[in-house]
Amino acid sequence: MPRPPREGWARTLDGGFVAHVEQRHYGHRARKATWLYAFGVSPPSLRWGPGAPPDAWISADRPRAELAAMGIGQLSKKEAKATPIEFRDLLISIAETANLARAA
Numbered sequence: 179m180p181r182p183p184r185e186g187w188a189r190t191l192d193g194g195f196v197a198h199v200e201q202r203h204y205g206h207r208a209r210k211a212t213w214l215y216a217f218g219v220s221p222p223s224l225r226w227g228p229g230a231p232p233d234a235w236i237s238a239d240r241p242r243a244e245l246a247a248m249g250i251g252q253l254s255k256k257e258a259k260a261t262p263i264e265f266r267d268l269l270i271s272i273a274e275t276a277n278l279a280r281a282a
Contacts, residue, residue: 182213185226195221202229205262208236208253214269218276224268 182188182196190196194217201210203225209232234251236258245252261269 179213179215187216187221190215193217195219197221197224199224199226200229201262201265202232204265204268206260206265207233208258210236210258216272216276219272220275222268222272 180188180190180196182198184198187195187197194215197214197216199212199214200206201212202208206229209229232250234253234257235245236253242252
């Protein structure tokens with residue numbers, strides 16, 4: 179999959195689309211950058227760019243003391259893996275449009 183732009187959808191060689199979105203825009207406590215690939219749809223506009231400052235971090239790539247000084251904790255593995263309901267629903271709605279296009 180080609181690297182998506184930081185904002186907006188980009189067309190791929192096979193006619194699909196790629197995008198980069200942060201799940202922070204949709205309710206995740208961390209930024210949780212996510213790459214999307216869509217094919218057979220007219221991709222919707224999403225909330226682009228960096229999300230609001232995170233409430234927590236996903237990985238241990240920063241020393242815990244540094245995080246504590248910033249007032250930011252590290253998410254549990256379960257919470258880090260979770261997808262916000264609003265983002266889940268958005269992904270489902272994109273997938274449903276692909277099914278409608280195939281049925282037509």
